[in-house]
Amino acid sequence: MKRISIKKAASQELPRDLELEPGTTVYDVLKAVNLEPGQFAISIPSGEMLQGHDGLYAKVNDGEKLLISERATVGG
Numbered sequence: 709m710k711r712i713s714i715k716k717a718a719s720q721e722l723p724r725d726l727e728l729e730p731g732t733t734v735y736d737v738l739k740a741v742n743l744e745p746g747q748f749a750i751s752i753p754s755g756e757m758l759q760g761h762d763g764l765y766a767k768v769n770d771g772e773k774l775l776i777s778e779r780a781t782v783g784g
Contacts, residue, residue: 710770714741714750717777732765734758743776751775 714737715723724741738745749759753772758764759779768774 710765710768712768712770712772712774714774714776716741716743716748717775723773728765728768730765731763733761734764735761737764738776741776747779748776749779751777 710728711725712728713723713725715721726737726740728737734750735745737750738748745760749757750764751757752764752768752774754767756767757777758767
C-alpha cells in the first residue's frame with residue numbers, strides 16, 4: 709500500500725491524503741475525491757499526465773504529491 713497526497717490545481721481546498729492499493733487507477737482516485745474521471749487528469753512527479761484507466765499505483769512512490777487538473781480540449 710502507498711500513501712499519496714493529492715490536490716486539485718488552482719483550488720483553495722487542502723490536499724487529500726489517500727492510500728493506494730496495487731491496481732489503483734486514475735479513475736479510482738478521481739472517483740474517491742468526487743471528480744468526474746472523464747474531465748480530469750492527474751500529473752505525477754515525473755511530469756507524466758495520467759487519465760482514465762491508466763494505472764497509478766506502479767507509477768508513484770509512497771508519500772508523493774500529485775496534482776489534478778482539467779483535461780484540455782484541442783480544436784472545436
